[in-house]
Amino acid sequence: MTRLEQAFELFDAYNRKAPEKVIWHGEEFPSEYFYAIKLHEWIERLHPDASESLLLASRCQHIGRWEIARSNYPEGRVGYLTWRNELSKFHANKAAEMLRTVGYDSDTIDRVCEIIGKKRLKTDNEVQAMEDALCLVFLEFQYDDLIEKQSDDKMIDILQKTWAKMSASGREQALLLSYSEKGLGLLNKALHS
Numbered sequence: 001m002t003r004l005e006q007a008f009e010l011f012d013a014y015n016r017k018a019p020e021k022v023i024w025h026g027e028e029f030p031s032e033y034f035y036a037i038k039l040h041e042w043i044e045r046l047h048p049d050a051s052e053s054l055l056l057a058s059r060c061q062h063i064g065r066w067e068i069a070r071s072n073y074p075e076g077r078v079g080y081l082t083w084r085n086e087l088s089k090f091h092a093n094k095a096a097e098m099l100r101t102v103g104y105d106s107d108t109i110d111r112v113c114e115i116i117g118k119k120r121l122k123t124d125n126e127v128q129a130m131e132d133a134l135c136l137v138f139l140e141f142q143y144d145d146l147i148e149k150q151s152d153d154k155m156i157d158i159l160q161k162t163w164a165k166m167s168a169s170g171r172e173q174a175l176l177l178s179y180s181e182k183g184l185g186l187l188n189k190a191l192h193s
Contacts, residue, residue, distance in 0.1 A: 004052060006102040011036065011060045014098070018066050022141075032065050035137055042133035046173065053108055054126045057115035058133065060095040062087075092116045121165070132170030135162050136177070144180050152186060159190035 001009075018030035036059050043050050043058040050058075068087050073079040092113040099109045114120075114127070121127050139162070147155055163171065179187060 003102050003104060004055065007056055007099060007104070008059050010098045010101065011063055011095075014063055014094070017064075020066065024141075032062055035062065035141070036060070038137050038141060039133050042136050043129060046132060046136075046169070047129050050129070051111075051126065053111040054115060054129060056095075056099065056104075056108075057112045057126075057130060060098070060112070061091065061116055061130065061134070063091050063094050063098075065091070088117050128167050128170075131165050132167055132173070135166050135170060136173055138162065139174055139179075140177050144183055147180075147182055147186065152189075155186050156190045156193065159187055163191065 012033060015033040015036050016030045018032040020031040022029050022031045022034045024034065039061055040055070040058040043054060047054065065087060068083065068090055070080070070083050073083040073086075095112055095116060096109045099112060104112075114124075115130050118127050118131060121131055146158070150158070163174075166174065
């Protein structure tokens with residue numbers, strides 16, 4: 001087994017502990033495990049020549065996300081951003097610990113952590129690739145569920161912010177996805193308002 005495969009096994013085993021579940025095509029998956037697999041698949045689809053660091057980052061981007069609950073932070077934007085910042089550090093530290101276990105060097109670990117932390121978005125191609133893949137996972141697997149929980153105006157705002165984070169090629173892929181009737185209507189409003 002390669003180091004990459006060993007790292008994937010460690011990441012996947014950890015993410016299978018996620019308490020929340022996702023049902024996909026009638027099968028139940030631990031949520032963070034499911035989303036990590038889908039994120040990795042998007043990276044492979046968008047970038048068949050992806051570096052090992054990007055592949056590693058794609059599989060551990062949100063590792064152990066359930067361990068730091070959003071509810072532990074104040075409501076509102078400041079609380080949300082604080083939570084996201086703490087999560088980012090947690091993911092990077094957890095990934096680094098696992099990567100050291102299977103023998104990755106510090107340069108590779110640092111690079112994986114840079115990608116996870118989304119440093120230099122828009123100027124670092126691998127960070128942008130990760131952001132595109134994250135947005136595509138959201139649109140493909142989480143968007144319709146969120147529509148049920150948010151007002152149309154809030155969803156339009158979320159879609160516009162999502163769109164702004166994506167590259168032109170990421171947006172092209174997003175337009176090829178299948179959406180519910182309501183989802184497509186909101187996306188059209190978001191893109192044309």
